Amino acid sequence: MSHSNGAGDSKLLVITDDQSFGAAIVDTIAELNIPASAERVEPPVDELINESPDTVAGAIVDTELPDPVFVIDRLTSAVQFSVVAVTDDNTSEVVDRIIQAGATDIFPRTTANAQYELVAEQLLNENTYDLFDTVQDAITVHDAETGEIVDVNDAYCELVGCDRAEVLATDPMELSVPAEGYTAEYAEEIFEEVLETGQKSYEWMIRTTDGEHRIADVVASRAEIDGEERIISISRDITERKRRKQEFEEIFNAVQDAITVHDAETGEIVDVNDAYCELVGYDRERLLEMDGIELSVPAEGYTEAYAEEIFEEVMDQGEKSYRWKIQTKNQERRMTEVAATRAKIGGEKRLINVTRDITERERREQRLEVFNRILRHNLRNRLDIIRTHAEELAASTEATNASQILTEVSELASLGRQARKIDHLMSRDKILAETDVIEMLHDTIDMIDSTDNGVEIQTDLPGKHDLWTDEEVLSLALRSALENATEHASSLVEITVEATQKECMITISDDGSGIEADSLAPIEAGKETMLQHGTGLGLWQLRWGVNKVNGELSFSVNNGTTVEITLPNRHKTVNSHTD
Incomplete structure (x- = not known):
């Protein structure tokens, strides 16, 4: 760099290796009344690649350079001057x-003031309006006094749907x-505030020529253009962003689960939905404070230190489920189940808690646990007392009522044992193992005594078929199906197995009168009612067992009952030991 002046807002580069000629142009531009300074630059021009087009308005290239075409090409392509x-x-x-290299105009090689006034004006206007019309944001220039639009760019015309002349009119x-x-x-x-403070950001609703309403995010700035005071408004269409935000807020507040959004660093609540406000009894504004x-409830262990541990784990692993006790506005304590997830919202790291009130569920489970324990304890004790007195009665009399008491008590005790076994098997995790279903069927048939009621069991079974399943649960389900069939058959029970690559279907048919509708209805519906209930646990044991091993169960009653149990062909490589 050999010569420059320090005036002006933008810079014009004079590219020449002729020192006196370059200095004369710089001095000439300095004498002009334009918002730009000039600076002579000697080749090579590679260092200009780091110059910002925002500060350099353009370049004047001397064709007396050894390779002016190369210089022009570098400036227009690499730096886009x-x-x-x-x-x-x-x-x-x-x-x-010269034109093919990218120059926009050619002037005589002179230092005349009039010429460089024209050159500078062309470069400054070309730079300004190229930028004005190439930016994606919509720009309007307003008269600072009247507010009238005195200029717009192409993006604004496209936004409102009319050309520049129509907008200005x-x-x-x-x-x-x-x-x-x-x-x-x-x-x-707004304009008064911009003129007073220099800048303001705000939202504005625009009506396009086709009547559509669009929301724009606007930054308005005070400026002076060609000696006139102006207000430049740069608008960005945020209609879709606002619509998505509104949809999110509607979903956010429509879900039944309570949601809180926390600052990932401080843990502070930065947003809540309506369900959470309803849960705790405070409005949104109060909660954010x-x-x-x-x-x-720190007294029960739900402390700030424990909360910090959870937050750290969520931010480290991405998610965590846990229980947390809260205290509502009316001092009621509620137990909640929380699913916490790490997220980024609006570029900010956040932690989202989806909270479900499980207070009533916990209380109900507690009641059932207490009822189960008390009833089991009292039922067992009273059955023992009944049995003792019945045995004494049976020893001292020939009446049959004592035997009937013993029979009923034994069946009641058996039902209790069956219920405990079912509850244990259905509550525990699956224990998966490779199981030969055919061998299991043979073993189950051997355990069932069908000779007392004269029932014959016929089978059509393949030699072997292995499944990866819970052996104990499946055995219980098959035994229930076979016991029901032999109990209700007139003379024959038939068992067949059809195995494919996808599944194994076990069919058990009897020639009895068929399961009564009242007994079958609750099993198919999945619940018992006062009007529809079974007389025992056998069919429920079958239903729950098949569900536990991910199978399907169906009944057909027509000249007897046909039970179909369809089991998926699972393999050891597909499943773990527990679900």
Whole structure:
């Protein structure tokens, strides 16, 4: 760099190795009344790649350089400067090469003031309006006093749906939506604030020529252009973003589970949905002011330190489920089940808690546990007492009522044992193992005594078929099906197995009168009612067992009962030991 002046807002580069010629151009530009300074630069121009187009308005290239075409090409392609050339050679060949390299105009190689006033004006205007019309954001330039639009860029024309001339001839309020509060008075307030403070950000609703309403995020700035005071508004269409936000808020507040959004670093609540407000009894504004631990029960271990441990684990692993006791506004304590997830919202790290109130479920489970324990204890004791007295009665009399008492008591005790076994098997995790279903069927048949009622069991079974399943649960289910069939058959029970690559179907048919509708209805419906209930646990044991091993169960009653049990062909490589 050999010569420059320090005036102006933008910079014009004079690319020449002729020191005196370059200095003369710099001095000439310095004498002009333009918002730009000039600086002479000697080749090579590679160092100019780091120059910002925002500070450099353009370049004047001297064609007396050894390779002016290369210089022009580098400036226009690598740095994307606007370039004019000055030359003494007006032959068409030279002009064509300079234009093809990217120069926008060619001027005589002189230092005349009038010429460089024209050169500077062209470079400055070209730079400004290229930027003005190439940015994606919509730009409007307003008269600072009247608010009238005096210029717009292509992006604004595209946004409102009309050309530049139409926009300039239109009252700005015709492109606004006064009915929604975007009035001339509101616009005047904004402009007064911009003129006073220099800048303001706000939202504005725009009405396009086809009547559509669009929301724009606007940054308005005070500026001086060609000696005139202006307000430049840069608008970005955020209609879709606002719509998505509204949809999110509607979903956020419509879900039944309570949701809180926390700052990942401080743990502070930054957002809540309506369900959470209803759960704790506070409104949203109050919750955002509160310390989250105010809603907890530290005396029972739900402390700030424990909360910090959970937050750290969630931020480290991405998610965590846990239980947390809260205290509502009316001092009621509620137990909740929380699913915490790490997330990023609006570029900020957040932790989202989805909370479900399980207080009633816990209380119900507790009641059932107590009832089960008390009833089991009292039922067992009283059965023992009944049995003792019945045995004494049976020894001292020939009456049959004592034997009947013993029979009923034994069946009642057996039912209790069966219920405990079912509850144990259905509550525990699956224990999967490779199981030969055919061998299991043979063993089950051997355990069932069908000779007392004269029932014959016929089978059509393959030699072997292995499944990866819970052997104990499946055995219990098959035994229930076979016991029911032999108990209700007139003379025959048939068992067949059909195995494919996908499944194994076990069919057990009897020739009895068929399961009564009242006994079958609750099993098929999945629940018992006062009007529909079974007389025992056998069919429930079958239903629950088949469900436990992920099978399917169906009944057909027609000249007897046919039970179909379909088991999936699972393999050891597909399943773990527990679900």
